[in-house]
Amino acid sequence: MERLYVVGIGPGKKEYFTAEAMHALEASDVIYGYPVYTDLVKPLFPDKDYRTTGMRQETERCRQALQCANDGQTTALVCSGDAGVYGMASPVLELAEQYPDVDICVVAGVTAALSGAAVLGAPLSNDFCVISLSDLLTPWELIERRLKAAAMGDFSIALYNPSSKKRKDHLQRACDILLTNGKSPETVCGFVRNIGRDGEEKTLTTLAELRDTEVDMFTTVFIGTVETTVLGDRMVTPRGYDLTGGNA
Secondary structure: OEEEEEEEOEOOOHHHOOHHHHHHHHHOOEEEEOHHHHHHHOOOOOOOEEEEOOOOOHHHHHHHHHHHHHOOOOEEEEEOEOOOOOOOHHHHHHHHHHOOOEEEEEEOOOOHHHHHHHHHEEOOOOOEEEEEOOOOOOOHHHHHHHHHHHHHOOOEEEEEOOOOOOOOOHHHHHHHHHHOOOOOOOOEEEEEEOOOOOOOEEEEEEHHHHOOOOOOOOEEEEEOOOOOEEEOOEEEOOOOOOOOOOOO
16 A cells, blocks of 8 residues: 655745654655645755646645555655645545545644744734635635634634735735724734745734735734733733742
């Protein structure tokens, strides 16, 4: 039985690759992926056989990777971040029954909520949720309900896919939903662009200011709770420990 690794490569910088991801890629004969992600892997494994498909060809990419493994070659399908968080693990596993002879191994990676949070400080130190603002695969009405629930529960929130050329107003609309469902205009927020890549940038702001901020698809946005604060140049959501006496 040949193996298909579904590998999360994190933001793409070598330091963010897990040891398991490196082992999986080393063991693979063929590496599939979106060109942006395979280009991040090639400098580390230049002698592998790379095969790519374009944007919105994710299902075909998964089928090709499964078929490649089924044909006898150890294969890896790479995704940014974590393969199970808005990645390719789900469609691969949904298609897997058509390829019963393929052994599928999902390899965890560092998703943008975690790598971006580390850049900002500690915005997700208590209960949090991750919501994508892309309505390509999820109806906007459902995204709205999730935003309302997150606001009413005062979760810290990591927002993926906050804007694109076709939906420039989605972050503004999301901020309006949060503001009308319990989040204060002064809620501490932050965002990171190009996490773990050249040109990485971080910004601290408030929810009111974030509403009128332009971001892009390479940006991950973080919304704090009522307790989130700015310490120095860091965004911090308290864990809840009593730090008033003795050694914590």
